[in-house]
Amino acid sequence: MQDVIIVFNSGSSSLKFTVYDAADSQSAAVLIKGEIEQNQNGARFHARDQDGAVLAEEGWSDTGFDIFDHLFRWLEQFSQKGRLVAVGHRIVHGGAEFLEPVRITPEVLDRLERLTPFDPLHQQATLAPVKAIAQKLPDLVQIACFDTTFHKTIPKVARLLPLPRRYEAQGVVRYGFHGISYSYIAQRLALIDPALAAGRTIIAHLGSGASLCALKNGKSLETTMGFSALDGLMMGTRCGAIDPGVLLYMVQEEQADWSALVQTLYHESGLRGVSGVSADMRVLREMRAKDPQAPGSVRITEALDLFVYRLLQEIGALTAVMGGLDGLVFTAGIGEHDAALRHDLCQALGWAGVTLDDAANQRHAPVISTSDSRVRVRVEPTDEEREIYMSVLKFL
Ligand SMILES: Nc1ncnc2c1ncn2[C@@H]1O[C@H](COP(=O)(O)OP(=O)(O)O)[C@@H](O)[C@H]1O
Ligand SMILES: CC(=O)OP(=O)(O)O
């Protein structure tokens, strides 16, 4: 019987999973890869084996069902074939105490649950698979890998918030997220483009949640998310950095309480809020292409323009922090697939030394800048599951 390791990567809009052949540890041989995507219209589940053959393809219009329970029951059909030796998880927040991957014991789980106020959107979502497995298989080795770990190198000045010191004592400092993805990309760069790995490079992780990492000498120097995953760029449903005066306005004029603020800032803002129709870049592009003159399309254009504008502002800030820019790497759902977004942003970055190769960009080539571009621009698929898998192996 084959030894297998399963990695779960829960995001704000998806639950991705990969089953690895643990006997073939160094090559990270994939046996099954799948994903459940959820949005306001329902959910879709698909999975493929190592040869790309479809193992599952299902869709639901109901958003209220327990996706993890469904997935777990689906995976059980393979339990006769493989011996599950460990599970790895993406956990969004490690707080100040978890700076490295850790084996999840009941006591660790309890401490991770206590970080929920730091990220109400993700912490419970990323802990849900952990709890479901612990109930079914309490003795199974479960390893947590944190989005925050990669940013432990950011300097103190970038970590502090300009608030009264008592907040620092409560852990209200800047942490940064998407670190599993940044760690994977940094290691990939070391192999495929050592100059960018050792230089001043901005990695743009643009998925449903979006952030930038200023990578200098292979380490995170600064990032756009901070205390929570609400900071920085405009995202699918999140506002990103916003004048705190707006929150005071909502509290005073609309009597908004905590849950109303969570709903507005985490779920109803960003691309969804400004376009008025969807958080999904694919849907926005499709709707606008159908009828570019429709009033809805004008709002979509404004949403897309704002998305690019916020990226431009934050790239300017990170370039200043690094003292220049040598490379820009696009990754995650939007970064890997949306050539139009990359085009608009790169056009706006001419001042920084970016010259786009349009044809390379259209075909999502690994390098999309021209050979004489001062800044090298790359498209690199992220693989958070592989990064988590490698951490699990270190434990076994
Ligand atoms: N082919 C595509 N073209 C444009 N955008 C895409 C495409 N595929 C995915 N996306 C965008 O990427 C998002 C999902 O990114 P992903 O990194 O998978 O998300 P998560 O944050 O859930 O991990 C979608 O919401 C959508 O906006
Ligand atoms: C931290 C974060 O924003 O994650 P995601 O992109 O999965 O929402």
Ligand SMILES: [Mg+2]
């Ligand atoms: Mg993700």
